[in-house]
Amino acid sequence: MPRLSVMISIRKRFHPTIVIFLAALLLAGCGELDLAVGPLLHTVSFSGDQITPNADGDNDVVEIRYSLRRPADVSIYFDDAAGNRYFFREARGRAPGDYSVLWGGVVDQPQVMETDYGPVEVLSRVLPDGVYTWTVEVVDDGGATESATGQITLADGDTELPELSNFAVTPQVFRPNQDGLADDRVSIGYYLTKDVESINLFLQHPERAELRFFIAEEPGLVEPTERGYHDYSYDGGVDLNAEPPPNDTYLLVGEARDAAGNAVRVTRELTIEEGGKPRADVVGGEIDWADESNRVVLRALGDKLCFSAIVANESQVPIRTSGPWPGQEYRFGENYNTLAAAQDDPSFLQQDGAWRFGINFDTTGVDFPFRWAVGRPEDLERRVIDGREQWYLMPGQRGEVSGCIVLDARPPIGTRFWWGGLIHQGVEVVNNNIDQINVQLGLP
Numbered sequence: 001m002p003r004l005s006v007m008i009s010i011r012k013r014f015h016p017t018i019v020i021f022l023a024a025l026l027l028a029g030c031g032e033l034d035l036a037v038g039p040l041l042h043t044v045s046f047s048g049d050q051i052t053p054n055a056d057g058d059n060d061v062v063e064i065r066y067s068l069r070r071p072a073d074v075s076i077y078f079d080d081a082a083g084n085r086y087f088f089r090e091a092r093g094r095a096p097g098d099y100s101v102l103w104g105g106v107v108d109q110p111q112v113m114e115t116d117y118g119p120v121e122v123l124s125r126v127l128p129d130g131v132y133t134w135t136v137e138v139v140d141d142g143g144a145t146e147s148a149t150g151q152i153t154l155a156d157g158d159t160e161l162p163e164l165s166n167f168a169v170t171p172q173v174f175r176p177n178q179d180g181l182a183d184d185r186v187s188i189g190y191y192l193t194k195d196v197e198s199i200n201l202f203l204q205h206p207e208r209a210e211l212r213f214f215i216a217e218e219p220g221l222v223e224p225t226e227r228g229y230h231d232y233s234y235d236g237g238v239d240l241n242a243e244p245p246p247n248d249t250y251l252l253v254g255e256a257r258d259a260a261g262n263a264v265r266v267t268r269e270l271t272i273e274e275g276g277k278p279r280a281d282v283v284g285g286e287i288d289w290a291d292e293s294n295r296v297v298l299r300a301l302g303d304k305l306c307f308s309a310i311v312a313n314e315s316q317v318p319i320r321t322s323g324p325w326p327g328q329e330y331r332f333g334e335n336y337n338t339l340a341a342a343q344d345d346p347s348f349l350q351q352d353g354a355w356r357f358g359i360n361f362d363t364t365g366v367d368f369p370f371r372w373a374v375g376r377p378e379d380l381e382r383r384v385i386d387g388r389e390q391w392y393l394m395p396g397q398r399g400e401v402s403g404c405i406v407l408d409a410r411p412p413i414g415t416r417f418w419w420g421g422l423i424h425q426g427v428e429v430v431n432n433n434i435d436q437i438n439v440q441l442g443l444p
């Protein structure tokens with residue numbers, strides 16, 4: 001009895017597996033038999049013998065059907081009356097099966113067309129009207145070739161290429177770093193010669209073609225896909241707080257495709273240098289106020305309120321700054337505008353994109369009336385841009401700021417608090433309310 005029990009248990013365990021194995025063998029055998037029978041290419045058809053490829057929705061495409069019994073490379077091509085051959089598909093590897101594809105008279109054999117604004121790459125185009133011989137040709141792994149042919153007529157085709165006429169970008173070297181100088185943005189312009197279905201403008205990395213940065217058009221008089229003049233003002237994304245594409249020389253690519261399938265591509269070079277979102281901070285969020293004790297500075301009328309602080313560039317881009325230099329004294333009634341007039345130095349006026357360290361108080365009429373460069377000349381790099389001297393706190397560098405306000409007049413009643421701020425002028429107050437103190441003004 002124990003023996004029988006063992007035998008039954010073996011049967012129970014193995015019998016179903018054996019059945020499945022045999023079934024699998026049988027199925028595999030049937031499959032092989034089926035594949036081996038009949039021609040490689042069969043049931044080839046075109047749904048019509050004439051199309052009008054002009055995207056009017058009427059008879060714009062023909063459906064091509066074919067079936068394969070074995071894996072093969074498939075080509076579909078069209079020969080015109082003059083014997084020119086145009087490929088729609090060229091030696092594409094295909095598994096056995098039934099295929100259906102729509103054809104709208106378009107072939108994508110890239111070619112370059114010279115224009116008065118430079119070379120234009122034609123990516124695809126609608127073939128000219130005429131009678132064509134179509135061929136579906138297949139080649140299997142062993143080199144056996146089979147084909148089917150027929151005729152198709154193209155009429156009323158839209159063969160007009162869309163063009164991005166006079167495609168231009170200026171300047172070609174671009175420094176998107178919000179320093180307020182002219183090269184913070186580039187302008188890109190072209191005249192689109194016809195309405196299109198899609199338009200794409202992007203920067204493409206020179207070696208890694210898949211690395212693309214798309215540029216969107218600002219809303220304008222014409223839609224991006226409409227015929228007409230288009231211009232873009234591109235800042236690399238920094239105004240939206242994004243890092244711009246990494247420094248490099250890119251291809252600026254414009255691609256347009258119309259509804260019928262005509263498509264072109266134009267390219268220009270665009271170099272990004274010193275691109276990046278600028279970031280700086282007052283080190284430790286700390287201002288060293290002279291004679292401060294427990295956040296209070298006691299002063300008499302006529303005394304000076306003095307401070308020092310360190311500003312660090314924490315970004316990958318140079319930070320532009322402008323005077324007055326650290327060490328400058330302001331009288332209480334002065335501000336950077338009156339100082340610019342008094343010293344006849346317009347560089348003290350607010351320059352958008354330049355950073356300064358400022359001191360503010362709670363009853364001020366001018367926001368941060370007292371401002372200084374974010375470092376001393378020896379902390380900075382001097383450059384001459386467009387004939388003008390400019391000063392930059394370079395990445396990773398620190399600038400020493402210091403100054404005094406002569407309290408030679410009594411501040412408005414209610415003035416209690418004073419504090420510092422780091423100002424990216426014309427952009428934002430990056431750091432406000434730094435190290436606030438209470439200045440108590442007593443009698444001398």
Ligand SMILES: [Ca+2]
Nearest residue numbers: 052054058059
């Ligand atoms: Ca049509």
Ligand SMILES: [Ca+2]
Nearest residue numbers: 175177183184
């Ligand atoms: Ca710039």
